[in-house]
Amino acid sequence: MLLAIDCGNTNTMFSIWDGEKFIATWRTATEWQRTADQYYVWLSSLMAFQKIDVEITEVVVSSTVPRVVFNLRVFSDRYFNCRPLVVGKNDCALPVDVRVDAGTAVGPDRLVNTVAGYDLYGGNLIVVDFGTATTFDVVDEDGAYIGGVISPGVNLSLEALHNAAAALPHVDISKPQAVIGTNTVACMQSGVFWGYIGLVREICARIKAEHGKPMKVISTGGLAPLFQQTEKIFDHYEDDLTLHGLIKIHDYNKDL
Numbered sequence: 001m002l003l004a005i006d007c008g009n010t011n012t013m014f015s016i017w018d019g020e021k022f023i024a025t026w027r028t029a030t031e032w033q034r035t036a037d038q039y040y041v042w043l044s045s046l047m048a049f050q051k052i053d054v055e056i057t058e059v060v061v062s063s064t065v066p067r068v069v070f071n072l073r074v075f076s077d078r079y080f081n082c083r084p085l086v087v088g089k090n091d092c093a094l095p096v097d098v099r100v101d102a103g104t105a106v107g108p109d110r111l112v113n114t115v116a117g118y119d120l121y122g123g124n125l126i127v128v129d130f131g132t133a134t135t136f137d138v139v140d141e142d143g144a145y146i147g148g149v150i151s152p153g154v155n156l157s158l159e160a161l162h163n164a165a166a167a168l169p170h171v172d173i174s175k176p177q178a179v180i181g182t183n184t185v186a187c188m189q190s191g192v193f194w195g196y197i198g199l200v201r202e203i204c205a206r207i208k209a210e211h212g213k214p215m216k217v218i219s220t221g222g223l224a225p226l227f228q229q230t231e232k233i234f235d236h237y238e239d240d241l242t243l244h245g246l247i248k249i250h251d252y253n254k255d256l
Helices: 036-049 066-080 108-121 154-164 184-211 224-228 241-255
Strands: 002-007 011-017 022-029 058-063 125-130 133-139 145-152 216-220
Touching (some): 002 066, 002 241, 022 036, 108 125, 108 133, 108 241, 125 184, 125 241, 145 154
Parallel strands (some): 002 058
Antiparallel strands (some): 011 022
């Protein structure tokens, strides 16, 4: 069995792939201090609780937090007797090209999303990922990653408002009933919600104009469905896009 680990700035997902489907997926807070032993106690307890009795023999990792990779390597080696395949490292080949400025380090999550998007929908894509940052990844006609855009994430923007302005409360993101808010919470929710609708639409429009070819817009991340239900700014939504990309990268390296 393959264990796919997607480590983001806020949350880390562990998912077990049986060769045809994911049989279980769990999420935990990303903490660089967490040791290999703590990872194993947490994961083995959840597997036992759900009565999942399988042997994990391979591990693939994508991490936007470099400091957690060492302990995930130890976790994989100590408890599954295997060296994990880590996206972005020299020994991890990609099935697509990366065409950016020389010396530029591209986030592993963006590479994984590019691989997954191209596999599912072909080239000429914009992949919008609503994570800690809201990222726009541009996939060329042949599947190559050719750059993109990084903007503050939705929850990060709300947190900044709350922290920087003493009178503004912490609020959850949701679709407001009206654009004009009649209380502080509604005003903040309207600004963030409709602000991000405008941000996504405008950036995608400018990317399409600059790219000069028809493009599909694919969304992923927890908040993507919230924006999708309001106006059709995305062509497709993929909940497990990053995990799908990890499987494709693992298979590609296994066949080399």
